[in-house]
Amino acid sequence: MTTVQVRQSDPVADERRRWKALAVCLTAGFMTLLDTSIVIVALPSMERGLHAATADLSWVVSGYALTYGLVLVPAGRLGDLRGRRETFITGVALFTLASAACGLAPTGTWLVVFRLLQGMAGGLIAPQGSGLIQQMFKGAERARAFAAFGSVVAVSTAVGPLAGGLLIEASGSWRWVFYVNLPIGAAVIIAALRLLPRHAPRRDPREGFDVPGVLLLGAGALALMLPLVQEQAWSGRGKWALVPLAVLLLATFWAWEGRQLRRRRGPLLDLRLFRVRAFRLGALLSLAYFAGFTSVLFVYTLFLQITMGYSALAAGTAAMPFAVGSALAALAGGRLVGRYGRGLVVRGLSCVALGLVGVIVSVQLVPGRYVGWAAALPLLVAGIGSGLTVAPNTTLTLARVPVRRAGAAGGVLQTGQRIGSAAGIAAVGAVYFARLANHGRASGALQLGFLTSLLFILAALTLAVADMRDGSGTG
The missing domain is CATH 1.10.287 (Helix Hairpins)
Incomplete structure (x- = not known):
């Protein structure tokens, strides 16, 4: 008699594979989000090297954010319908090729064109990450995975200027802020082919794109x-x-x-998602929060470089306490969100608000070149608050979303973040430059800009408190 042996799944091996797959998703997410801010410190070098017009330089930054945001929701739906693994790999391949084209761009106009394509590829990748987390993890593991995801979101934005400064100083060329993506992208594609789960979505035959x-x-x-x-x-x-x-x-x-x-x-977008209170409120909270925290980094590094005479590297270093606090707190937030729910987000936003008030006071007390040192501790507090906000809010917002809609839901959430970032930078930038033009006192302009950012943070805090009062506190 022949004995048929059935291969049993090894839970330990499956768990290790899931976390390795998550690392692949996070690496790609870090790469795409880093490119939103890494180019800022390279703009003067681009202007000199390409003889680029001011409008071209503006589009190098804003064009990427624009096409990135436009693609998110359709890309999330595409992943839900056609498979997140395949969509993810396609996006990384296109992003890597677009990065190479940006590095080789002969003129400012061509650089803008390639940046638009790079942004579209980044938008194709982003919602697959949150969708794959929903697909691969459940319960407490999912909260930990989203904690790591939130850490990447916060840190990648904050370390962009520092990374750009280091690359330019080491290579002597702005082109390496794009070339650095080539080995990373190639490694991600190889790892994704081996580690990301295959998934054949079941859908109604009547459903199309x-x-x-x-x-x-x-x-x-x-x-x-x-x-x-x-x-x-x-x-x-x-x-x-x-x-x-x-x-x-x-x-x-x-x-x-x-x-x-x-x-x-x-x-394209299942409107029933907005009947879920946690998703509806969490998406609004995320929009308001990103309007506040992204604009803080924007106006702070601008103030340090233009007014205080900091180098790109020094300005990036001065913003590092925020990134460090975000990274450490985001990992802790993933473990704590199940216990405290929306209350953890309230605590996080309160820390961010407290940190911003501390920076405003620091600029008043230490108006000279030592302001970077004076603001380090308040920025660390704000960063800790950010880490306790982004990852837990993402977990709570997407917790009750059906897995088959996870890509589209993640796209909606991140589209709100991009719109919030654009709106915050526009509002805070307008306040900062108007104050600077009318009064000429840079420290006062920075303080007013930070107060504007604080209003966005307080709006997010109000939403979080309202959710605690109206619901169970768990989102």
């Missing part, structure tokens, strides 16, 4: 984000006429998606 929904959402998001990302580059108030157009297009998108849902045609 909602092309009208993509066009309506894309046009609406473009009309909303364009005046925000170009606030400094486009003079005059005419650009704000795009905002009512954006509202009209997004309202039409909402009506179209409701129609698709009623006809069971597979909408």
Whole structure:
């Protein structure tokens, strides 16, 4: 008699594989988010090397953020429908090729074109990460995975200027801020092919890719984000006429998606997600928070370089306490969110607000070149608060989202973050430059800019407190 042996799954090996797969996703996410800020310190070198116009330099930064944000929701839906592993690998390959093209760009115009493509590829990658976390992890493990994800989000934005300064100083060329992605991208593709789980989504045969929904959402998001990302580059108030157009297009998108849902045609965005209070409120909280925290780093590094005469490397180093605090606290936040729920986010946002007040006081007390040292401790406190906010809020926001919609839901969440970042930088930048132009006192301009950022943080805190009062406190 022949004995048939059935191979049993090894739980320990499966767990190790999941965490290795998570590391692949986080590495790609770090690479794409780092590129939102790493180029800032390279702009003067680009201007000299390419004889680039000011408008081109503006688009090198804002164009990436724009196309990144436009692609997120459609990319999340594409991953849900066609497979997150395949979409992820395609995105990383395109991002790596676009990075090489950026490094080889012969003129400012070509650099802008390649940056737009790079942003689209980054937007293709981002929602697959949150979708794969939903797919691979459950319960406490999922909270830990999102903690690591939140740490990457916070740290990658904060260390961008420092990483850019180090690369330029070591290589003597701005092109290496793009070339550094080539070995990373190649390694991620190889590891993804081996480690990421295959997934054949089960879907209704009537479901397809909602092309009208993509066009309506894309046009609406473009009309909303364009005046925000170009606030400094486009003079005059005419650009704000795009905002009512954006509202009209997004309202039409909402009506179209409701129609698709009623006809069971597979909408780009399942509007039933917004019936989940944790998702609805968490997405709004994330938008408000990113408007505050991203603008803090933007105006602070600008102040240190332009006014205080810090080098790119020194300015990046001065922002490091925020990044360190974020990284350490985000890992702890993943373990604590199950116990404290939304209360942990309230504590985190309170720390961020306290840290910002500390920086404002530090600038007042130490107005000279030692301001970077004086603001280090308050920035560390704010960073700890950020780590206790981003990862736990992501976990709570996506906890009750069905796995088959995880990619699209992650895309919505990150689109809100990108819109929040653009709006915050536009608002705080406008306040900072207006104060500087009218009064000429840079420390006062920085303080007013930080107060504006603080208003966004307090708006996020209000939402978190409201959720605790109206719900169970667990999101």
